[in-house]
Amino acid sequence: MDYKYIEQLIESYFACTTTLQEEQILRSFFSQEDVPAHLAQYANLFNYETKAKEEVLDEDFDERLMSQIEAAETKAEEVEKPRIIKLAARPFAERRFLGIAPQVFTPFFKAAAVVAIALTIGRAAEHAIGEQEAEEKGNVVAVDPYIKTSDVQQAIRVKDVSQAEMKATNDSIINIATKDEIQ
Amino acid sequence: MDFRHNILPLKNIVFRTALRIVLNREEAEDIVQDTLVKLWERREELGKVENLEAFALTMARNLALDRKEKMDNRHVTFDDDVHDRPDENTEGADKMLAHKETTGAIAQIINSLPEKQRTIIQLRDIEGKSYQEIANTLSISESDVKVTLFRARQAMKEKILQKKSFFL
16 A cells, blocks of 8 residues: 555645645544554654544533633622612702702702802902902002091992992802803 | 523633633633623623634633642642651652653643643644734734744654653
8 A cells, every 4th residue: 555645645734735624634544543663763752633523521520610700790799789879870950859859959959059059259359348348448648647537438439339239140150150040 | 692502602712712721620610601701791891892712712821820820839838748757748749750651741841831832732733723813812923923833833843752752
């Protein structure tokens, strides 16, 4: 029998020029009983390649692995629970306070915010004016002690007017804010 | 993604490949468990993975290389211990010797190759994978796979012929 083809395949195998199919042919060839003596040295190699693919895990591996998977699942669920609550935290509009729907409070919160803004601006304006007044009065008194009382009174009146203007501005801010709220 | 249908069937190829790297059954089994559990935990990303088997093998190899490194480090201390307490370690040595005899001459030849070479032999000659799949699994080029396979097969041929002349 002529083994030229097989001999050539063996040579190609060691040169790494065989295809996967040709390598399978070699394994099939060596799996037969009567391999010619001059090729017998390679029989162990190709038979080992076949045999090594039959190496598998023990029977009880699946069972052990499945219990590990289940344990991992339970652990994952435990870890996820608080996360779910955090991520799915109900939006403010759905939360209840003392059992009352928050929609009921919304106008009050808005009104409170408007009042707070108005107060802040008012206080700031008053403060600024007060300071300015004090400064002016101080200056007037200190720099020119002989100034006419009527002049000082005139200055104060002017300040009163500007204070009244400031109040009007505050009122219009409140009006705008209230309008916003209504809208 | 179903564990029993998509992931569990990868267990044996992952096991053989891990075993070829760490050369220890228990370690290899642990690697299979770790790999399959990790795959399951990442199941939502796996839809994007083109070749799940190659993906699993890459994962297993990385785990195996990590473990092997740790084992090699442990062996250094093991050797140190031998100097101190030689009697206690004879049982382990006997076991290792018996193990070598049962795995056969070819297994010994393959297992004595460098890791990259024997992993490529495992994937090509035992698992029947294409160069492209192997390159994908090892994250190297196809030509790198071919060069490494060539070296591995040449080394095997040399050792087979040495053994033959030794016995004749």
